[in-house]
Amino acid sequence: MKTLNVDLGERSYPIYIGEGLLDQGLMCQHIRGKQVLIVTNETVAPLYLARLQASLGEHYQVDTVVLPDGEQYKDLTQINTIFDRLLECRHNRTTTLVALGGGVIGDMTGFAAACYQRGVDFVQVPTTVLSQVDSSVGGKTGVNHPQGKNMIGAFHQPQCVVIDTQVLNTLPERELAAGLAEVIKYGLIYDAEFLDWLEENMDALNAREPEAMIQAIYRSCEVKAEVVAQDEKESGIRALLNLGHTFGHAIEAHQGYGQWLHGEAVGAGTMMAVDLSQRLGWISADDVVRARKILLAAKLPVIAPDNMTANDFMDLMAVDKKVIDGQLRLVLLKQLGEAVVTADFPAAMLEQTLAAGDQLGQITSA
Amino acid sequence: MKTLNVDLGERSYPIYIGEGLLDQGLMCQHIRGKQVLIVTNETVAPLYLARLQASLGEHYQVDTVVLPDGEQYKDLTQINTIFDRLLECRHNRTTTLVALGGGVIGDMTGFAAACYQRGVDFVQVPTTVLSQVDSSVGGKTGVNHPQGKNMIGAFHQPQCVVIDTQVLNTLPERELAAGLAEVIKYGLIYDAEFLDWLEENMDALNAREPEAMIQAIYRSCEVKAEVVAQDEKESGIRALLNLGHTFGHAIEAHQGYGQWLHGEAVGAGTMMAVDLSQRLGWISADDVVRARKILLAAKLPVIAPDNMTANDFMDLMAVDKKVIDGQLRLVLLKQLGEAVVTADFPAAMLEQTLAAGDQLGQITSA
Numbered sequence: 195m196k197t198l199n200v201d202l203g204e205r206s207y208p209i210y211i212g213e214g215l216l217d218q219g220l221m222c223q224h225i226r227g228k229q230v231l232i233v234t235n236e237t238v239a240p241l242y243l244a245r246l247q248a249s250l251g252e253h254y255q256v257d258t259v260v261l262p263d264g265e266q267y268k269d270l271t272q273i274n275t276i277f278d279r280l281l282e283c284r285h286n287r288t289t290t291l292v293a294l295g296g297g298v299i300g301d302m303t304g305f306a307a308a309c310y311q312r313g314v315d316f317v318q319v320p321t322t323v324l325s326q327v328d329s330s331v332g333g334k335t336g337v338n339h340p341q342g343k344n345m346i347g348a349f350h351q352p353q354c355v356v357i358d359t360q361v362l363n364t365l366p367e368r369e370l371a372a373g374l375a376e377v378i379k380y381g382l383i384y385d386a387e388f389l390d391w392l393e394e395n396m397d398a399l400n401a402r403e404p405e406a407m408i409q410a411i412y413r414s415c416e417v418k419a420e421v422v423a424q425d426e427k428e429s430g431i432r433a434l435l436n437l438g439h440t441f442g443h444a445i446e447a448h449q450g451y452g453q454w455l456h457g458e459a460v461g462a463g464t465m466m467a468v469d470l471s472q473r474l475g476w477i478s479a480d481d482v483v484r485a486r487k488i489l490l491a492a493k494l495p496v497i498a499p500d501n502m503t504a505n506d507f508m509d510l511m512a513v514d515k516k517v518i519d520g521q522l523r524l525v526l527l528k529q530l531g532e533a534v535v536t537a538d539f540p541a542a543m544l545e546q547t548l549a550a551g552d553q554l555g556q557i558t559s560a
Numbered sequence: 561m562k563t564l565n566v567d568l569g570e571r572s573y574p575i576y577i578g579e580g581l582l583d584q585g586l587m588c589q590h591i592r593g594k595q596v597l598i599v600t601n602e603t604v605a606p607l608y609l610a611r612l613q614a615s616l617g618e619h620y621q622v623d624t625v626v627l628p629d630g631e632q633y634k635d636l637t638q639i640n641t642i643f644d645r646l647l648e649c650r651h652n653r654t655t656t657l658v659a660l661g662g663g664v665i666g667d668m669t670g671f672a673a674a675c676y677q678r679g680v681d682f683v684q685v686p687t688t689v690l691s692q693v694d695s696s697v698g699g700k701t702g703v704n705h706p707q708g709k710n711m712i713g714a715f716h717q718p719q720c721v722v723i724d725t726q727v728l729n730t731l732p733e734r735e736l737a738a739g740l741a742e743v744i745k746y747g748l749i750y751d752a753e754f755l756d757w758l759e760e761n762m763d764a765l766n767a768r769e770p771e772a773m774i775q776a777i778y779r780s781c782e783v784k785a786e787v788v789a790q791d792e793k794e795s796g797i798r799a800l801l802n803l804g805h806t807f808g809h810a811i812e813a814h815q816g817y818g819q820w821l822h823g824e825a826v827g828a829g830t831m832m833a834v835d836l837s838q839r840l841g842w843i844s845a846d847d848v849v850r851a852r853k854i855l856l857a858a859k860l861p862v863i864a865p866d867n868m869t870a871n872d873f874m875d876l877m878a879v880d881k882k883v884i885d886g887q888l889r890l891v892l893l894k895q896l897g898e899a900v901v902t903a904d905f906p907a908a909m910l911e912q913t914l915a916a917g918d919q920l921g922q923i924t925s926a
Contacts, residue, residue: 270636281707284879312702312713336678341647347678513650
């Protein structure tokens with residue numbers, strides 16, 4: 195087992211990463227009351243809920259709530275279901291909520307914990323690559339609104355995160371690829387050496403080889419933890435983590451949440467950010483090819499859905515959280531391994547990228 | 561105009577108190593973006609919305625949302641109405657929400673601000689005595705759940721609070737009394753000298769004389785600010801502010817939100833806390849009479865509704881936020897001007913208080 199400490203002063207917490215952690219009761223040392231509510235979904239519950247309950251032993255009042263599975267259910271209605279259960283079972287403000295599932299369950303459980311009695315503890319047990327490397331780290335919680343993804347939420351740090359790589363054996367292929375989109379992102383924005391390592395190990399990751407998987411998750415969490423520790427409330431550097439996300443969120447919103455997986459949309463969105471970075475002369479055509487190749491190797495889409503126009507993108511991106519006083523800001527690459535947030539690009543170049551369509555999948559080496 | 565600074569480190573904010581402040585645009589120096597959403601209700605809007613809008617001048621995009629009036633509408637549905645409006649008008653994360661109304665509007669606007677895009681600025685313009693001395697100070701925000709008051713919420717500090725005592729001229733009598741319940745509370749828990757002053761000035765306060773009103777509001781905010789500054793997240797001393805509230809919340813929940821005003825329920829609840837404090841031998845029969853007299857002078861109820869049994873109270877108090885691992889804690893008086901939070905009282909004495917019924921209104925001097 196590897197342990198990573200996310201350093202946030204009095205809100206610091208550990209991330210445990212290893213094989214078979216689900217059964218080891220590691221979270222018990224982080225539960226301060228006698229009540230626990232496990233929040234999970236209909237897909238994960240039959241696979242892992244009983245094991246997690248067993249790992250808690252007999253010391254707690256353990257209640258459970260099983261939500262429907264899918265991004266389309268990430269809304270205030272489900273949050274209310276969690277509140278109903280907490281009150282029905284008379285949980286008080288020393289309760290601990292445990293999120294057992296992917297990013298949707300993690301974000302909703304964290305948000306419910308942030309708001310129940312104005313804030314109670316929570317623990318993350320992420321069961322997808324995406325949530326293990328992204329939404330379980332950094333304290334972002336929330337739900338979607340019909341007019342925008344993650345528009346409602348709170349910053350709320352977990353007491354600990356328990357990542358068991360064994361649970362990935364039941365993960366569908368598409369979900370694996372979607373998670374790898376975020377792993378690749380960390381290489382692109384922050385660590386060129388990690389990008390090299392990923393290029394060499396993509397076959398092992400596709401085959402879910404434990405050693406490679408632990409290493410990829412560990413380094414991804416480490417990069418994210420470093421960035422978040424510098425900028426907990428997302429005023430500056432943390433925004434770099436959103437490479438491909440402004441385009442990606444527009445894709446998700448346009449297609450309807452749950453149609454494109456978050457990581458798939460980020461894959462195509464990353465390719466758009468890479469394309470615009472090249473048009474600005476910041477990265478080379480060879481860099482673009484490298485980015486495209488590794489995304490394709492992870493079995494990710496690299497072009498936006500063909501039913502989306504440039505106008506669709508502009509409309510949907512206008513409500514992005516990185517818009518400040520009407521100005522759209524994007525995360526772009528200065529070079530492979532270094533990103534910036536900027537509003538300083540010609541509108542015409544952005545339009546060219548939005549109009550490029552399936553050319554983004556066809557760029558050949560210079 | 562008097563200005564009080566609530567000292568919370570980087571989340572410190574000023575409270576401005578005076579006559580006619582509504583028109584003076586004091587909040588503009590605390591608005592950092594170009595967008596403002598004023599949240600108010602159907603009662604307050606026709607009286608003061610246009611004046612507040614005019615005070616902001618031409619520098620901002622000012623949108624408004626008018627909610628139905630009443631505690632029964634303090635729920636997630638109304639919060640969603642605020643989110644809908646924010647997204648419809650494309651407000652970004654530099655927006656400022658302005659709460660124009662009583663405690664319900666303040667709590668909901670603050671909670672919406674805490675959650676919109678994971679936290680935006682807000683300003684309070686409280687229009688009732690209750691919200692001026694209580695819910696506008698201290699950063700507590702939230703909504704009710706059918707099974708408990710304020711069960712869902714967040715701690716979120718405003719950028720500033722603007723208290724215009726002129727707006728109290730349109731306040732209904734019952735609302736005035738309900739606000740004075742909280743004013744009296746500050747005397748009972750923290751400041752015996754202020755209690756003396758209130759006994760002398762209750763007629764002036766009932767007559768809404770500006771000078772007395774400003775003084776009462778200023779000292780109440782000052783006491784609350786002192787307490788909150790010591791304990792922002794309510795782990796200890798801040799709980800003293802809940803004198804009468806555990807009983808009062810049970811009354812509100814039992815009667816249905818909006819039937820008894822919060823301050824009316826706190827009035828009767830305070831009398832129950834006073835009664836139990838005397839049974840414990842902490843305060844004298846004369847102290848009980850003083851408490852009863854000042855509550856009655858403020859035109860407040862001092863006995864619980866006659867349709868409530870001791871069992872009703874016990875059931876409803878079991879979900880109180882001050883319950884820790886099954887133990888009910890109450891705020892009781894050590895003497896007039898000094899309160900404690902304690903679970904250390906015989907259950908039988910609490911039962912006697914709950915069974916005392918209208919005797920609480922009939923206690924005579926020793």
